[in-house]
Amino acid sequence: MSTRPNSPAAKDIAYSLHPYTNARRHEETGPLIIERGKGVHVYDDQGKDYIEGMGGLWCVALGFGEERLVKAATEQMQRLPYYHSFAQKSHEPSIELSERLLDMAPGDMSKVFYANSGSEANDTVVKLVWYYNNALGRPNKKKIISRIKGYHGVTVASASLTGLPTNHRDFDLPIDRILHTACPHHYHNAFPGESEEEFASRMAGQLEEMILREGPDTIAAFIGEPVMGAGGVIVPPKTYWDKIQRVCRKYDILLIADEVICGFGRTGEMFGSDTYAIEPDIMVVSKQITSAYMPLSAVLINDAVYQGVADNSAKISTFGHGFTASGHPVATAVALENLKILEERKIVDHVTKVAPRLQNGLRQFADHPLVGEVRGVGLVAAVELVADKDKRSLFDPVGRVGFHLYDTAQKNGLILRNVGDSLAFCPPLIISEEEIDTLLERFGQALDETYSWST
Numbered sequence: 001m002s003t004r005p006n007s008p009a010a011k012d013i014a015y016s017l018h019p020y021t022n023a024r025r026h027e028e029t030g031p032l033i034i035e036r037g038k039g040v041h042v043y044d045d046q047g048k049d050y051i052e053g054m055g056g057l058w059c060v061a062l063g064f065g066e067e068r069l070v071k072a073a074t075e076q077m078q079r080l081p082y083y084h085s086f087a088q089k090s091h092e093p094s095i096e097l098s099e100r101l102l103d104m105a106p107g108d109m110s111k112v113f114y115a116n117s118g119s120e121a122n123d124t125v126v127k128l129v130w131y132y133n134n135a136l137g138r139p140n141k142k143k144i145i146s147r148i149k150g151y152h153g154v155t156v157a158s159a160s161l162t163g164l165p166t167n168h169r170d171f172d173l174p175i176d177r178i179l180h181t182a183c184p185h186h187y188h189n190a191f192p193g194e195s196e197e198e199f200a201s202r203m204a205g206q207l208e209e210m211i212l213r214e215g216p217d218t219i220a221a222f223i224g225e226p227v228m229g230a231g232g233v234i235v236p237p238k239t240y241w242d243k244i245q246r247v248c249r250k251y252d253i254l255l256i257a258d259e260v261i262c263g264f265g266r267t268g269e270m271f272g273s274d275t276y277a278i279e280p281d282i283m284v285v286s287k288q289i290t291s292a293y294m295p296l297s298a299v300l301i302n303d304a305v306y307q308g309v310a311d312n313s314a315k316i317s318t319f320g321h322g323f324t325a326s327g328h329p330v331a332t333a334v335a336l337e338n339l340k341i342l343e344e345r346k347i348v349d350h351v352t353k354v355a356p357r358l359q360n361g362l363r364q365f366a367d368h369p370l371v372g373e374v375r376g377v378g379l380v381a382a383v384e385l386v387a388d389k390d391k392r393s394l395f396d397p398v399g400r401v402g403f404h405l406y407d408t409a410q411k412n413g414l415i416l417r418n419v420g421d422s423l424a425f426c427p428p429l430i431i432s433e434e435e436i437d438t439l440l441e442r443f444g445q446a447l448d449e450t451y452s453w454s455t
């Protein structure tokens with residue numbers, strides 16, 4: 001007699017440890033099993049339809065079921081399913097993709113290094129920054145400044161860059177040489193009456209104070225997402241990036257733009273760096289690069305960084321870093337096709353056209369008794385719930401009401417993500433205005449139901 005579980009849900013509980021999941025809650029309630037997707041919709045194993053209001057995990061730019069991506073993957077699988085790029089090997093899809101990325105990227109990027117996830121790419125960045133400064137004979141210039149609520153991944157180094165307690169607590173992180181400066185969230189962190197510009201100056205001032213306190217000769221780099229994503233969709237206050245960049249340049253500090261969410265049209269331009277006039281020395285992309293049909297990430301570096309790394313690789317005989325699947329041919333072939341479609345279908349123009357429908361639609365909830373702030377740009381947004389609108393005070397415990405709204409929205413056919421009490425929106429870039437209206441309707445319904453539950 002077999003004692004093995006026999007339903008997919010029971011097997012999932014029995015055999016899987018899920019990422020970002022309360023394992024005990026999962027044992028009780030089990031998974032939501034998603035079976036298929038089409039456009040902005042996914043369907044569960046009972047046939048129920050959901051609008052994927054988060055594009056999966058901020059990534060399915062072209063929506064589900066894009067046949068051209070399937071074809072690109074299949075053809076590449078048939079021609080050359082795998083090859084690597086160690087020891088001077090290469091293949092056409094990764095060569096072509098590098099050329100295309102460098103053409104698209106803001107500023108003057110020189111080379112592309114491939115990895116498989118945003119975390120791996122940011123780990124690579126930490127190592128590149130250290131390697132580069134060793135190459136330049138600056139062994140003390142190694143500290144990297146990130147921000148509270150910044151999100152850069154979960155590997156040991158990238159989780160250290162991440163500025164969220166859940167990614168540090170009980171993991172014995174962050175590692176040394178990683179510092180966190182203030183979160184530029186005007187709504188919560190500005191003084192009463194402080195304008196966005198004044199607040200941005202204060203944020204840049206705090207960064208400069210940290211650099212001076214630590215010693216500019218010890219600070220190698222500053223990393224930030226143009227718009228903070230997983231920390232709660234925090235849009236930078238006016239003039240913020242301009243002021244931060246000036247501080248970095250003043251002290252010879254590399255500027256790293258983590259475009260893992262913003263890249264490829266999310267903010268209404270090709271990159272978040274375009275939206276905020278950021279000129280990074282290093283840029284990290286992933287997610288929408290393949291619409292997440294295949295795992296892929298890329299680190300773009302400018303020529304100064306490349307020259308340092310190249311010299312050192314010659315000196316010590318190799319650049320001793322790389323992944324088995326760096327520049328994987330199927331992933332890079334899918335990325336190329338994905339970027340072709342983005343351009344052919346003018347997806348970035350589409351984002352500019354439909355974004356006001358989402359942003360204005362969500363702002364109509366600003367008067368709702370539960371809503372404190374509605375924020376966003378392009379097709380990324382958040383609605384933050386607060387206990388007291390006037391005092392902007394948080395619920396205690398943080399996240400309980402947010403989770404209820406997330407759960408209720410899901411029951412109403414809308415998949416979102418709650419970051420504490422902020423509900424994040426990041427739908428596929430192909431979403432239509434009619435689909436945005438349906439999304440808003442389902443959200444409004446869930447918000448009202450959550451309000452009734454909370455009072």
Ligand code: PLP
Nearest residue numbers: 117118119151152153258260261
């Ligand atoms: N950087 C940013 C800005 C992200 O949003 C994420 C993931 O959400 C990462 C890095 C980490 O990417 P991954 O989950 O692919 O490791």
